[in-house]
Amino acid sequence: MKLDNRLMAIADLVRKDKIFADIGTDHAYLPVYLVENGITKKAIAADLRVGPLENARDAVVSYGYSEQIELRLSDGLDNFKENEAHEIAVAGMGGLLISSFIERTHWLKNENIHLILQPMTHVEELRKTLFDNKFIIDKEVVAKDGDKLYIILSCYYYSDETAYTDLDLIVGKLPHNNDDLSKEYLSKIYNKYKKKLDALKKADKECTDLEELVGELKQWQQ
Ligand SMILES: C[S@@+](CC[C@H](N)C(=O)[O-])C[C@H]1O[C@@H](n2cnc3c(N)ncnc32)[C@H](O)[C@@H]1O
Known part of the structure; x- marks a missing residue:
């Protein structure tokens, strides 16, 4: 098999x-x-x-x-x-x-x-x-x-x-990994939330929390 x-x-x-x-x-x-x-x-x-x-x-x-x-x-x-x-x-x-x-x-x-x-x-x-x-x-x-x-x-x-934070729910244990696929996955997560943030900003909506989250996720941008 x-x-x-x-x-x-x-x-x-x-x-x-x-x-x-x-x-x-x-x-x-x-x-x-x-x-x-x-x-x-x-x-x-x-x-x-x-x-x-x-x-x-x-x-x-x-x-x-x-x-x-x-x-x-x-x-x-x-x-x-x-x-x-x-x-x-x-x-x-x-x-x-x-x-x-x-x-x-x-x-x-x-x-x-x-x-x-x-x-x-x-x-x-x-x-x-x-x-x-x-x-x-x-x-x-x-x-x-x-x-x-x-x-x-x-x-x-x-x-x-x-105990967990919103970030823990979003990225899980992946930041502990050092392989290319985990890095690729984390970068996809960043792109997903960045897209959401851009859409909210474009619509002039309140987005302070999301902005903060995207700031944290940015470290995994590729
Ligand atoms: C996409 S297949 C995944 C097959 C295999 N586990 C894999 O990962 O390749 C999903 C399977 O889950 C079964 N399934 C859906 N709901 C279920 C449930 N409530 N309990 C048990 N099996 C379920 C479906 O009948 C189907 O065979």
């Missing part, structure tokens, strides 16, 4: 020898790769719909991993038992949907559970949900496929309040 850069970056974060769950698996490439490479011995490939789960079944059967990879219909983690998996990936979905899974799955509040989240949208809201629910983000990785950048968050429950 050959993964694209995005899925490979997720696979690289998975801890070895834990039960792995892939929420919204679709093609099941991730669990197949992890079993094939001896990173996990047992995985649960879950999806809300039958169609994607059939795609998953095709991959699992054709690679001969029906014993190791269980297929499961589930809305988020609703159809999981407590602590059924300790490595959990949720990739290719919106940040608000991912947030809703976290908020309603109380057993994720366990320091031994590792969440690997790859939101397609609303990254800031997802970070806020994590912090407000006492999770910490220990690492963020940027991957690139074609000309699209993807962000991946590695998170654990921490049982303590996490």
